[in-house]
Each structure stands twice: as structure tokens, then as C-alpha cells.
Amino acid sequence: MRNEVIFHESKKYMPGGVNSPVRSYKNTGMTPPIIKSGKGAIIVDEEGKAYVDFVLAWGPMLLGHSDKDVVKAIKETSESAIAFGAPTELELMMAKFLCKNLENIEMVRMVNSGTEATMSAIKLARGYTKKSKIVKFAGCYHGHFDGFLIEAGSGVLTNGIPGSLGVPEESIKNTLIANYNDKESIKEIFNTYGDDIAGVIIEPVAGNMGVIKAEDEFMNLLRELCDEYKALLIFDEVMSGFRVSFEGAQKLFKVKPDLITYAKIMGGGLPCGAYGGKREIMEWLSPVGGVYQAGTMSGNPIVMAAGLATLNKIKNNKEEYYNKIEELGKLLEDGMKEIAKEKSIPLTINRCGGMMTIFFTELENVKKYEDVKTCDEEIFKKYFKHMISRGINIPPSQYEALFLSVAHTEEDINKFLEAFKEFNI
Numbered sequence: 001m002r003n004e005v006i007f008h009e010s011k012k013y014m015p016g017g018v019n020s021p022v023r024s025y026k027n028t029g030m031t032p033p034i035i036k037s038g039k040g041a042i043i044v045d046e047e048g049k050a051y052v053d054f055v056l057a058w059g060p061m062l063l064g065h066s067d068k069d070v071v072k073a074i075k076e077t078s079e080s081a082i083a084f085g086a087p088t089e090l091e092l093m094m095a096k097f098l099c100k101n102l103e104n105i106e107m108v109r110m111v112n113s114g115t116e117a118t119m120s121a122i123k124l125a126r127g128y129t130k131k132s133k134i135v136k137f138a139g140c141y142h143g144h145f146d147g148f149l150i151e152a153g154s155g156v157l158t159n160g161i162p163g164s165l166g167v168p169e170e171s172i173k174n175t176l177i178a179n180y181n182d183k184e185s186i187k188e189i190f191n192t193y194g195d196d197i198a199g200v201i202i203e204p205v206a207g208n209m210g211v212i213k214a215e216d217e218f219m220n221l222l223r224e225l226c227d228e229y230k231a232l233l234i235f236d237e238v239m240s241g242f243r244v245s246f247e248g249a250q251k252l253f254k255v256k257p258d259l260i261t262y263a264k265i266m267g268g269g270l271p272c273g274a275y276g277g278k279r280e281i282m283e284w285l286s287p288v289g290g291v292y293q294a295g296t297m298s299g300n301p302i303v304m305a306a307g308l309a310t311l312n313k314i315k316n317n318k319e320e321y322y323n324k325i326e327e328l329g330k331l332l333e334d335g336m337k338e339i340a341k342e343k344s345i346p347l348t349i350n351r352c353g354g355m356m357t358i359f360f361t362e363l364e365n366v367k368k369y370e371d372v373k374t375c376d377e378e379i380f381k382k383y384f385k386h387m388i389s390r391g392i393n394i395p396p397s398q399y400e401a402l403f404l405s406v407a408h409t410e411e412d413i414n415k416f417l418e419a420f421k422e423f424n425i
């Protein structure tokens, strides 16, 4: 009851009772548990019910909840540094970490969220190329910036809305929509608008229409077209960065992006973001160049400390961590497929390391947005309710990814599989 009571009260003071729409469980016919605490792979709600967490704050908690080294960094830093709005050595350490450990990042700018990172990268692309049109792909989500709220994934797709009210025509007239993994669609857009295109933004491993990896040939074509028309190629690695490998999704492709955006894991669970790329482009940012982008909290010391504690820990254990996540992911994927076969439940699983989506569809391959739309949402809803009631916390939408952390164990995966064995469509 306590969950219900708090949620009911929350609705009086916050629209829908939440601060971000997908958390409301609106499309599931349920109300969300109110989460009180988390440790490792387990979160506990206000009624004391424990869940094995496969949402992980929508990706960031690769080390699991309240990792001791991250907590230590937050505590120690906050003793003497909360916010200055002035340069600190901690932000230099984070910038160096990103530039030294990630390919194609020569300089970075820190921001406070994934949305800020992507919208700032777009502004930079426009300033640098002196062109205005941006290409995005249907089903990809790059945050709630006006220019991205068309055919977006994540909560926009979950709630079945074409975009958002409050976005004026002028804000989206320079956004062109192409189809993911569809070479003809992107060629056609460049043939028509090529000279006006400032940049192409893509989730190289999409997570916001469910997990779909871009195909190599498609990515090669994006690079060729961007080069031919002098547009920038922007990888949105807000979700995939440090997730699908230590070096992110860019490691999975030969193609080199011009700009990359990060958030989620890089902040260790605190509000953060960053975008970076070639020095020549980044130096168009103010105060060196004329593209203005700023932030009172950008590079905040506590966020930088939590982020550095997280990233250093991942780096120092990267083989062990990513191998473990891959093994657990495979165990879950194989187990789900076997159970589904036995029970004649139609599903296809896409997985890239520790991010994975179970699509309830008859299709054998889910490679693009149209494929995703064949999913049976009614089965998903039933499955979601079932899993939550069995203490398995998964994203409340067919069009999201579930995540694994280094804190998960084989036992946690077995719990997931045991719960799924009891599910009937």
C-alpha cells in the first residue's frame, strides 16, 4: 500500500507523479514501485520488496548500485568541494581520461545530461559547417530537445505520440528523418538536401527502439555521404558509451565519427554528460570560437569525482567486467530463447554485450524501426506485470533495453529465467 499512497500523493505535486514520463508505468496498467534503496544488483521499494534490477537507472549503474568506491569518492569530495562554477583539477582529470582512453576524442566539453550533450553537439555541427539541417533516424532518441522530438524512440515511442506539443514548426523544419539501416533512405535525403546538411546523428547501437545494432555497410555509407557533403557524423553514445565495450560502440565499427556524445555511465549515476571530438571542431566552442554553450553546473566536482571513480574502476578491471557481463548476457539470452521455444512464445532477442531487448514478435530478425513495430504490446504488458510481481525489475516498455551490471550474478540470471518459465501468454 505504501507504494500506492506515495505515488497517489506524488501525482498531486508532480505531473503524472514523476519527473520523467516512462517512470510512471502509464502504458502498463500498473503504478510504479517507489524505490527506497539499492545495493549491487538489488533495489528495494518502500514496502520492503526487493527486485533484481535490470533497469540500472536506465543504464548508468554498470558497477551496480551504491558501489563502495563511487560512494567514497562522492563523500570525500563533498567534504571540500560541492560547486564552484570555476575551473577545477577534477574536470581536467575527467577530460584527460576521456581524451586518452577514447578514440576520436581530442577535446571534450562537460554538460549535465544526455539531452544537453546531443543538443550542444548539434549546435556545434551547425556552427562549424554553417549549415542548418540535421538528419536523425526514426526510432532513435537523443533527448527531449525540440529538434529531436520527431519519430523519436524511448518514452515518445512508448506513449505512441508522434512528437511533442509545444514544439513549433520552425524548430523541426530543419530535422530530416531517415530510416535506420536503410541505405536508400539516407541516400535519398542527401540527394535532395545534401548541401544544407550540417550533421547526421545516430545511436550506433540503438537502444531506444529496443536494441538494434547499425549494419557496417550502412555506417560506411553514412561516413561517405558526410564526407562528400561536408556534414559531420555524430555518434550518440549516451547509452552505448562504456556499455557495449569500454570504448563504446565506436569500437564496433571501422567508421570514425566527428563528434561523440556521452552521459549515463560516465557520471557513475550522477547527472552528467559530455561531447567531444576533433580539436579543430571543438575549438569552435566559446570562449575560443563563436558557438555559445554554457552551464552553471557543468563539470561539477562531485559528478566528476563519481564519474572518475566509476571509469577508473571499469578501466582497471575491464577484461574481467566486460567478460562477466557478456557471459551473463549470453546466459540470459540463451535461457530465454530456450524457454520461449518450449512454450511457443514468439520472441526475438537482440543483445549487444550488457544491453538487450526481448522483442515479442514472429520476426526472426529485428533490424529496423518497422520491424520493432510488429511487436505484440499486449504480450509485453502481461510479461512485464508478471516479471515485476516476481521481483524482476525490467523497463516498462517493449521499446527499451534492459541492462546488466558487474554486480549481477548467475543466481540473478537464474531468477529471471525461473520467473519467465512461469509466464504464459
Ligand SMILES: Cc1ncc(COP(=O)(O)O)c(C=O)c1O
Pocket: 058, 113, 114, 115, 116, 118, 141, 142, 143, 144, 154, 203, 207, 208, 236, 237, 238, 239, 263, 264
Ligand atoms: C541515446 C540517448 N541519447 C540521449 C539521451 C538523453 O539523455 P538524458 O536523459 O540524460 O537527457 C538518452 C536517454 O536515455 C539516450 O538513450
